[in-house]
Amino acid sequence: MQKNKIGGLEKIVLIIVFVLMVIGIIAAWVDKTWFLESYVEEDGFIEDLTLVPLAILTLTSLILLVKYARKKNIWFFLTYFFIALGSFFVxxxxxxxxxxxxxxxxxxxxxxxxxxxxxNIHNLIVDGEKLNKIIFTDVLIAGVAIYLIVIPRLYNKKPGFKNFIDKAAFPVARLYQIIGCLLVFGLSFLTFDSKGAELLEFGSSTMFMLIVLNPLNKEARA
Structure with missing residues (x-):
């Protein structure tokens, strides 16, 4: 597959993600009650859908560990162990x-x-502040910026860095995946409601799933 060619299944997933996000945005403007009490409520439609990419990420990482870990190195093991662990935790x-x-x-x-x-842990209050905000607002945004902007740039510019990333088979985002992630981030704020975070969780989890399933350096883990 060419580096930035989008596969058929990926196109379908991307369409589903952005259609559901646009529905959420329109609902937040037109029918706020339905948006809050049905679409993005706890254990509602969007939150249930978020479980799907998380489960796929966990399962895919475990399969890759079983299939390749003995043939690869400790960096490969750590990469997919932490993806599996992180996805399962979320x-x-x-x-x-x-x-x-x-x-x-x-x-x-x-x-x-x-x-x-x-x-659950992410809704705990620590020193008067919600842990969810500390982790997902401060730490996660910085981590995502590094993952989507810094790492791909260094991967394409620095041969030594590229060799290390490929050695670990660390999934590097393709250009259209980066654009998709940025669109998800931006669209989630157009609800003008804190519950837009549910759309962000759904969209970002699905985009990360696509990155892991079809990264720029997919051949590095074969």
Whole structure:
């Protein structure tokens, strides 16, 4: 596959992502109640869809570890181990580690410190501030900027850096994937509502799935 050629399945996924985001934006303008209480509510349509790319990321990374880890190196192992671990962690957080499925009671600690009265970490309050904001607003934005802008640029400009990235088979985003991620980020703010973050989570998780499934350096992990 050419470096920036979009495959048929990717086109379908991209269309689905942006159609659903546009529906969310229009709904937020036209019918705010439906947007908040149906489209992006907790355990609603968009949040449930977010679980799909997270599950695929976890499964894909585990398959790659089983298939190639013994043939590769420690950097390859660490790359896909942490992708699998990170994806599984976010997936677990999204369902409050099974609480939303099995309906078990919230423990005392989480009742006192969790803003949603659930068994998850990202809604904890730390020193008066929501952990979700610290991680996903401050740390994650910086990390995403490095991943989407700095790493691809260094990969294309620095042979030594490229060799290391390929050695680890660390997935590098293609140009259209970078553009897609930036569009997802920008569109999520057009709802003019904090619940637009649900669209951002769905869109960014799906875009990262596409990057891992079809990175610029896909041949490096073969």
């Amino acid at each position: 997936l677990g957080e999204e369902i409050s580690w099974g609480q939303r499925i099995f309906k078990f009671q919230t423990s005392e600690y989480f009742r006192e410190h969790n803003t949603q009265d659930e068994e």
